[in-house]
Amino acid sequence: MTRLLVFSDLDGTLLDHHTYSFQPAAQAFQALKTFTIPCILNTSKTYAELTQLRTELGHKDPFIVENGAAIYIPKQLGLPVDDSLEDHGEFWLKSFGPKRDALLQLISQYKNEYQFHGFSEMQWQDIVALTGLSEEKAKLAMQREFTEPMVWKDSNNALNTLKKTLAPEGIQLQKGGRFVHLMGAECDKARAMLWLTECYQDHFQEAVSTMALGDGENDIGMLSKADIPVVIRSPVHAPPEIPYRSDAWLTDGYGPTGWAQAIDQALIKQGIV
Structure with a gap:
């Protein structure tokens, strides 16, 4: 069984589009922690926003900000470090674009x-x-x-x-x-996801399987490159089409409700629960 990495968009995906609540997904989010499955937040939000949100979520894994522009990696995780990383206090920072x-x-x-x-x-x-x-x-x-x-x-x-x-x-x-x-041009949710996936493969010394969840056009690249692409149903727009991925999942539930359904399904398929 390969290790699973989860990459998740926030607004409209883990967070409700209208209320920004993650409560419908709280139990599934906790399940990932229980089974030590990294859940990497991959979002258009800023470092400042994620600092507060990660506290609310109890999130300890890396996070990708501003649509793939930068990755923040908690130093305590012990992931591989190279010369492309900047020291950012308790994090290593990997940036992909101009200021x-x-x-x-x-x-x-x-x-x-x-x-x-x-x-x-x-x-x-x-x-x-x-x-x-x-x-x-x-x-x-x-x-x-x-x-x-x-x-x-x-x-x-x-x-x-x-x-x-x-x-x-x-x-x-x-x-x-x-x-x-x-x-x-180098800032991209998919590029950041693939870069971090390689870090985890080096860290674990084994292959990993990626699951990506998102609801918008800016998630298409990330979803298309994931082993398990999950389109989260939105209450405000049609689901984005993922080119050449007839295997993409489309949730029944909206936002965090659909997120939780997809995580539960993946844990069952992976034989984890």
Whole structure:
């Protein structure tokens, strides 16, 4: 039996799209801890947001922030370390893209050509109105290091045109559940997942099997590269299609309810319970 690694999106997946509650998934999340199965959070959220959320969840595993822009690895886990990692207090930090300041400088050139509104131009009250987050959590969401979420107010054709314009600069635009995310071309949930999977294989000295759970377009890459791809049903949009993966699971339940169903099913299939 191969070791299992779980990679999970947060908003709309482990967390309810409307309330941000994870309670329907709490028992399944605890089951992963009981069976010492790492659950790596792979999200568009920031380090600041994850610091608080991990405390609420009792989460001790690595986490991937800002749509694959960086990985934070708790030093106490003893995973392999190489020269590409930065010392970040109790974590090792692996980053995949440029800092946010460089992105803001680049995108400012296109403000007169396209209609968009970035986080850097907003107040916390704007974030609350857009997301339903509390004041405290909205301020945490604004503490971005590697990416810039934007409210895209232009057409899809305009978005595709800007994507092509930015590509030679090594910059990408990725559509998420609520925002379009501006970030380095190397920043990708799938790339971060595969990099960390190799770390765990080296650590365990055996093959591992990956399970990925997500609900949005920005999860497609991660889902397509996982051994067990799970599309979490959303109350607000159609399930994303995973190219060339007819084996992808689609949950019956929405958000954290569907998440828990998928985890329970995987534990049974793996012969763990």
